[in-house]
Amino acid sequence: MFVADCFDVNEKGHLTIGGCDTVGLAEEYGTPLYVMDEMTIRQACRLYQKSFQENYDGHGMAFYASKALNCKELCRIVAEEGLGLDVVSGGELYTALKAGFDPEKIHFHGNNKTQDELNMALDNGVGVIVMDNLDEMKRLDQLAAEKGVTAQVSMRIKPGIDAHTHSFIRTGQIDSKFGFALETGEALEAAKAAIASKNLNLKEIHCHIGSQIFDIDPFVLAAEVMMGFRKQIKDVTGVTVECMNLGGGFGIKYTDRDHPQPYNAYMSTVAKAVKAKAKEYDMPVPFICLEPGRSIVGESGITLYTVGSVKVIPKIRTYVSIDGGMTDNPRYALYKSSYLAVIADKAGQPAVEKVTIAGKCCESGDLIQEDAMIQEAAPGDTLAVFSTGAYNYSMSSNYNRIPKPPIVMVKAGSSRVIVKRETYDDLIKNDV
Structure with a gap:
């Protein structure tokens, strides 16, 4: 019941x-x-940790998407369980820092970060800043240069997958306020610019295909698309991007009509696809990141x-x-x-x-x-x-x-x- x-x-x-x-x-x-x-929250965290050990030999990390629920005590619990933290605003970042969360284990997202927020992230040594667009990349590059630091960055990619249909439309998500488009070549040009910058280090590529998703196939397809983009970056620039962040969106049970998959079912199926593509492309398996939020709390x-x-x-x-x-x-x-x-x-x-x-x-x-x-x-x-x-x-x-x-x-x-x-x-x- x-x-x-x-x-x-x-x-x-x-x-x-x-x-x-x-x-x-x-x-x-x-x-x-x-x-x-509390124990339900901790058990969810531990299931993700266990799944990374089983499917990626520990070569990965879950970052709790704190937009689902952000407060100091929850930040402390997540830290105790060994997860990273995903924030999307200065307020969420401020809360995490006041809770004593390690800034190096924080990812800072958002499609329109303000200059104050970018400064806050750089000044506090946030682990990864997820760039959403070329304008933001230019601002971040300039701010990092002014501060004499190298910003560790990720790129949010629109993989062209509509997870809320059963057709998995590959180009359906180009009309989104988030991220760089693959179809237009925008994502590759942005990656080339980030790699060429002296003040940015392209550490990760990132995607997020939606929320409250019960099907595994869209996650597999997204992983394959992202592995293909990672290979394209390597072919064009010679750089192998270290990390690949596949976002979140795992469904939970609201009513008896909802039938979420066990976390490990997602992880094991996607891991097989990632490893298969790595072998096909003769590339190392990337450090895998996920951003569960709803499924944690x-x-x-x-x-x-x-x-x-x-x-x-x-x-x-x-x-x-x-x-x-x-x-x-x-x-x-x-x-x-x-x-x-x-x-x-x-x-x-x-x-x-x-x-x-x-x-x-x-x-x-x-x-x-x-x-x-x-x-x-x-x-x-x-x-x-x-x-x-x-x-x-x-x-x-x-x-x-x-x-x-x-x-x-x-x-x-x-x-x-x-x-x-x-x-x-x-x-x-x-x-x-």
Whole structure:
């Protein structure tokens, strides 16, 4: 029934996470409340580490894509598990540095990094700066020259693969705001320019084909395309690029309709393709990087709400209104994303009601889910929404001047706050 092993139902019939009663957590910390299970996060990290050992003899590294959820405690956990970190803004980088994360194990992404962000990356010795376009390359080259340093860089490549169709269109993704295009020759010209620069060291080539992908074939095709580009760079310039970053996008379970592949299934299949191409091209196997984000934290998290009212519109629908909504989870409003929900007080009972879970914002589209099957709901009940560990807190807002919820981490029956609940004073602290 549940999306991860950290969830269960106790003797009271209440939903538990990491050995903690979710109804008790809601009473202790208030709602809305994000809750994360630490061991589920650590186990995901360890599965990636183990898979690199099994498939690449340890010649690779996972970089947690922190845009999924970035906070100091999560940076610390990722560091303890031996992963690198992928950041996409000055704010994410600042958080990582304040958490004590090793800057040499950070990759800095983004399609339009500001001059301040580039300076911040160079001044703090970020391991790899992922270049997105020629204008950014020129700015970075100039800044590195001014500082008298050599910037370690990667290039984001558009491999021409649409992972969200089953045709795997090779040129379908040329229309993207991210990266250098292969089809036009732009990527090769950029690689030649980076290699010719005295202030840049082209350490890596990178691609990312999408998100929440369940099929393995698009990842294999992307790896083969990138290996071909690596060979092209070698043929034209004589330089063998050391690293190849194949991005992230591995799917997780949101509902029973989702059937994600085990991480090692991705890794082993892609590794065979990479090694086959390396042999075909008579080139060394590159150091492989991946950027899992959602698959590290997504299934470890839930959001707890308090039901405020149940509004029955005969023969139309039933609205179950909660004390959160699109401010803490905008993904349904944005993407119509599917979620599993339960009444945490009655998790051991069958789901018998089809309802629309409605948020409290002054927007008709502020919904968490439509046609959701849940237990019979009543005012005061605790409602839990699963798989909210990724792209919920990180995409949250203060629309309608609603404070952001806290994040509580649980482990083996104990709980602690890792991000405090915002107050009304926090909302006005920058007002003048």
